[in-house]
Amino acid sequence: MTTPDDRQTCYDYLLESLPGGERASFESRLPFDTALAAELKRCESDLADYAEASVRASRPPERVWRAVQAGMRGEARAPVSLAASRRAPGWSAVVWPFAALFLLGLNAWQYSRTSELLDASGEVLPASAAAALAESRRAAAEAQSEIERLNARLAALEGAAGGADPARESVALERDRLAERLENLEVNYLSLVEVAESLMNGTSLEDRDPLLAERAIELLAQRDGSRMVVSGGLWERVAMRRGDRAVAPLSAEKLPPTYSYNLWTVGNTYHVRKVLEESPQSEPYALAFVDPMSQQAIFSFGNLPELAAEEELVLWIHDEIDGGYAAIGELPRLENGAAGNVAARIPDGYEVSSDFVLSLESDGMDGKTAPGERVVLRTVSER
Amino acid sequence: MPPAHEPDLSDASSRLAVEAAEGSEAAMREIYDRYSGLVHGLALRMLGDEHEAEEVTQDTFLKAWRGIASFDSGRSSLRGWLCIIARSKSLDRLRRRRVRPDQDKARVVCSPAESDFSDERASARLCPERHEALQRSLALLRVEYRSSLELAYFDGYTQREIAEILGIPEGTVKSFLRRGLQQLREIFVPA
Numbered sequence: 001m002t003t004p005d006d007r008q009t010c011y012d013y014l015l016e017s018l019p020g021g022e023r024a025s026f027e028s029r030l031p032f033d034t035a036l037a038a039e040l041k042r043c044e045s046d047l048a049d050y051a052e053a054s055v056r057a058s059r060p061p062e063r064v065w066r067a068v069q070a071g072m073r074g075e076a077r078a079p080v081s082l083a084a085s086r087r088a089p090g091w092s093a094v095v096w097p098f099a100a101l102f103l104l105g106l107n108a109w110q111y112s113r114t115s116e117l118l119d120a121s122g123e124v125l126p127a128s129a130a131a132a133l134a135e136s137r138r139a140a141a142e143a144q145s146e147i148e149r150l151n152a153r154l155a156a157l158e159g160a161a162g163g164a165d166p167a168r169e170s171v172a173l174e175r176d177r178l179a180e181r182l183e184n185l186e187v188n189y190l191s192l193v194e195v196a197e198s199l200m201n202g203t204s205l206e207d208r209d210p211l212l213a214e215r216a217i218e219l220l221a222q223r224d225g226s227r228m229v230v231s232g233g234l235w236e237r238v239a240m241r242r243g244d245r246a247v248a249p250l251s252a253e254k255l256p257p258t259y260s261y262n263l264w265t266v267g268n269t270y271h272v273r274k275v276l277e278e279s280p281q282s283e284p285y286a287l288a289f290v291d292p293m294s295q296q297a298i299f300s301f302g303n304l305p306e307l308a309a310e311e312e313l314v315l316w317i318h319d320e321i322d323g324g325y326a327a328i329g330e331l332p333r334l335e336n337g338a339a340g341n342v343a344a345r346i347p348d349g350y351e352v353s354s355d356f357v358l359s360l361e362s363d364g365m366d367g368k369t370a371p372g373e374r375v376v377l378r379t380v381s382e383r
Numbered sequence: 384m385p386p387a388h389e390p391d392l393s394d395a396s397s398r399l400a401v402e403a404a405e406g407s408e409a410a411m412r413e414i415y416d417r418y419s420g421l422v423h424g425l426a427l428r429m430l431g432d433e434h435e436a437e438e439v440t441q442d443t444f445l446k447a448w449r450g451i452a453s454f455d456s457g458r459s460s461l462r463g464w465l466c467i468i469a470r471s472k473s474l475d476r477l478r479r480r481r482v483r484p485d486q487d488k489a490r491v492v493c494s495p496a497e498s499d500f501s502d503e504r505a506s507a508r509l510c511p512e513r514h515e516a517l518q519r520s521l522a523l524l525r526v527e528y529r530s531s532l533e534l535a536y537f538d539g540y541t542q543r544e545i546a547e548i549l550g551i552p553e554g555t556v557k558s559f560l561r562r563g564l565q566q567l568r569e570i571f572v573p574a
Contacts, residue, residue: 004565007564008561008564011560011564014467015535015536016471016474016539017535017541017542030458037457037458040458041457041459041460041463042568043564044459044460044463044464044466044467045462045463046564046567046568047463047466047467048421048460048462048463048466049517049567050521050532050536050567051421051425051466051470051536052421052517053517053518053520053521054428054518054521054533054536055424055425055427056424057420057421057423057424058420058436059420059423060419060420060423060436060437060440061437063437064419064423064437064440064441065412065415065419067441068411068415068441068444068445068448069408069412071441071445071448072408072445072448073408348450348453351471351475
């Protein structure tokens with residue numbers, strides 16, 4: 001039996017307007033309170049009815065399904081764990097050669113910075129990106145043209161022969177193969193356009209840091225086992241704030257000169273956060289790569305404090321909407337305690353744009369208590 | 384009162400969810416065919432941007448694919464679950480924009496010409512009759528409740544922000560939302 005208050009709490013929960021503590025308390029009741037769970041389902045259905053009544057259903061273009069399908073197939077091949085995913089190619093074999101071509105060109109551009117074109121608006125578009133787009137367009141046009149030719153041949157064969165005809169089946173097979181290739185090319189082309197747009201609309205050249213790209217390549221190569229994953233469009237600065245074991249967050253004036261970027265790759269967006277500092281040898285720092293497609297992240301930490309025997313470093317994700325924290329990883333204890341990497345999975349319910357906190361905890365902490373006064377590093381976007 | 388229940392698809396949806404959890408791409412395609420119109424329409428309504436709405440639709444179904452194994456049809460309907468994901472994804476983008484979309488953008492609703500009801504499969508899945516019945520029911524909602532609900536659900540405003548926008552006390556907003564949701568249930572569920 002639920003009360004009107006329970007119903008309201010269900011609505012607040014679904015509308016994400018329940019404060020963090022109450023949200024956790026509500027969730028803890030659900031597995032044991034079947035009436036409450038049923039009420040939640042009803043409220044969810046009410047809101048879906050409301051959405052359905054308020055919006056005009058609008059079927060998205062077919063390319064959206066193709067992108068979903070490509071993502072599904074990539075994930076089907078890539079196991080959940082980061083370690084395992086290093087062995088997985090992660091994308092369609094048909095698309096990879098094009099992606100590789102594009103990426104090599106883009107990386108070459110990023111380091112040499114010699115070949116640039118100006119588009120109509122005066123923005124910089126790397127020649128390699130333009131060339132890759134042109135190549136993708138050309139390949140797609142070729143495939144389309146070949147499909148049309150095969151369709152015509154197929155029609156002629158169908159008119160000439162009835163029943164099973166090996167020649168006709170062979171042509172149909174070839175046509176279907178090309179249709180699949182065209183589909184992949186279209187998905188690839190859209191990704192290329194996206195990357196090119198990010199480059200054109202992104203930050204100025206001075207903001208693109210070759211060292212960051214190099215580090216990204218290194219870390220992502222560890223993750224995916226191939227440099228082909230990485231392209232180099234860096235954009236969108238976000239500030240990063242460091243607590244350095246301080247009790248309170250630092251004030252704006254004390255913010256170190258830290259920046260972060262999003263690194264676009266073909267098919268995926270990797271959010272790259274990097275600390276730029278004057279004395280990297282002495283201060284704790286972090287690089288983070290967050291892959292929204294797989295909800296996975298790699299963090300690389302440096303210059304971390306020495307750990308006492310009963311201490312450990314724990315990485316948290318923070319949901320700024322409801323104020324909750326979840327422990328997503330621990331730093332492996334190193335002999336010198338000075339650096340480390342964490343491969344983590346973003347828990348369901350948290351967005352990849354969430355903030356992360358590294359804190360010093362008692363050994364064997366339960367992972368449920370939010371980090372308090374022992375924050376070593378904290379990323380805070382400028383949202 | 385028009386019948387505004389979701390068509391009796393719950394069993395079929397549960398079966399599709401099970402098949403998708405077992406890795407069936409065809410089942411996922413069926414789920415997509417059935418609900419992508421609603422998901423895309425919801426994202427478009429919230430974001431007012433076709434490109435972003437398409438991205439949210441893509442993200443929503445990919446997230447659903449990843450999480451379908453943990454989907455519990457006893458605790459959630461596939462339609463409701465997808466709406467929650469799509470709304471959350473859209474809200475995340477709205478919050479990242481920092482500047483709220485202008486009223487026109489926030490109120491974008493596809494015209495019939497823009498929506499793909501000419502597609503036989505789409506019209507079969509999206510059920511325009513049901514949509515119209517729901518719309519007629521929604522029109523019965525008191526305007527102040529409706530405004531508060533729209534700002535909370537589609538724009539992701541907090542109760543305090545809604546109070547500022549509407550120029551009324553926060554407690555009144557809370558009351559409007561509570562009564563609006565109560566009235567919603569009454570008008571959507573025939574006695």
